[in-house]
Amino acid sequence: GEDVEQSLFLSVREGDSSVINCTYTDSSSTYLYWYKQEPGAGLQLLTYIFSNMDMKQDQRLTVLLNKKDKHLSLRIADTQTGDSAIYFCAENFAGNMLTFGGGTRLMVKP
Amino acid sequence: DSGVTQTPKHLITATGQRVTLRCSPRSGDLSVYWYQQSLDQGLQFLIQYYNGEERAKGNILERFSAQQFPDLHSELNLSSLELGDSALYFCASSGPSGRETQYFGPGTRLLVL
Numbered sequence: 001g002e003d004v005e006q007s008l009f010l011s012v013r014e015g016d017s018s019v020i021n022c023t024y025t026d027s028s029s030t031y032l033y034w035y036k037q038e039p040g041a042g043l044q045l046l047t048y049i050f051s052n053m054d055m056k057q058d059q060r061l062t063v064l065l066n067k068k069d070k071h072l073s074l075r076i077a078d079t080q081t082g083d084s085a086i087y088f089c090a091e092n093f094a095g096n097m098l099t100f101g102g103g104t105r106l107m108v109k110p
Numbered sequence: 111d112s113g114v115t116q117t118p119k120h121l122i123t124a125t126g127q128r129v130t131l132r133c134s135p136r137s138g139d140l141s142v143y144w145y146q147q148s149l150d151q152g153l154q155f156l157i158q159y160y161n162g163e164e165r166a167k168g169n170i171l172e173r174f175s176a177q178q179f180p181d182l183h184s185e186l187n188l189s190s191l192e193l194g195d196s197a198l199y200f201c202a203s204s205g206p207s208g209r210e211t212q213y214f215g216p217g218t219r220l221l222v223l
Contacts (some may be wrong), residue, residue: 033211042112043214084147088153092189097143098202098212100153 004091006101013109018076020104022089025070029091032065033098034074037086046074046087076106082106113137114203114215122221125158128189131218135182141165142184143204143212148197159184193202193223 004024024032033048047061049056049072056063062075072089074096086105090098113136123129135142144156155168159178165188170176173191178184188195202212 042216048211096158097155097168102152
């Protein structure tokens with residue numbers, strides 16, 4: 001089966017780093033994604049990592065992939081109040097459908 | 111703005127009714143995906159179309175159907191609606207091979223009363 005799990009909630013102070021974690025089960029996943037959903041809005045693609053990579057950095061975002069442990073993380077540096085949202089990790093299963101985690105709600109306190 | 115458009119933005123209807131949700135993919139994308147987001151089930155894949163043909167099917171109910179037209183827009187038809195069908199329905203599209211990164215539309219919020 002393909003299950004993606006995330007912790008439900010994360011609270012950080014503005015200016016701190018946030019780390020959102022995700023575990024997945026399908027070792028044949030080709031790509032792993034991070035999407036952001038703000039209240040009442042759609043899913044915004046933040047970044048993705050190919051399964052043969054360990055790390056990908058994109059401005060304030062760093063994605064780490066540990067294939068052995070099937071663990072994916074998203075680090076947001078210098079977290080801002082505008083980063084408050086729900087973050088979803090997703091794996092690409094069978095080259096088409098995405099399987100999503102339950103989402104992590106990030107709250108950034110000023 | 112992802113380039114994927116969905117209409118309507120909101121839909122309120124009654125149990126037993128039928129509705130049609132519409133999606134236009136990004137220019138050049140051949141693949142369209144439909145997902146349902148509900149409080150109890152989270153984000154679930156429903157169905158994928160590629161260049162007019164059904165490519166993959168997820169947990170889509172028999173009361174639900176979809177199609178992709180020659181101009182590549184897609185429609186999701188939901189019939190005999192139940193209270194539990196109330197959810198946010200997303201459409202996503204991806205590029206020529208149908209296996210690239212998926213970009214999501216803003217969603218249609220369906221409320222069944």
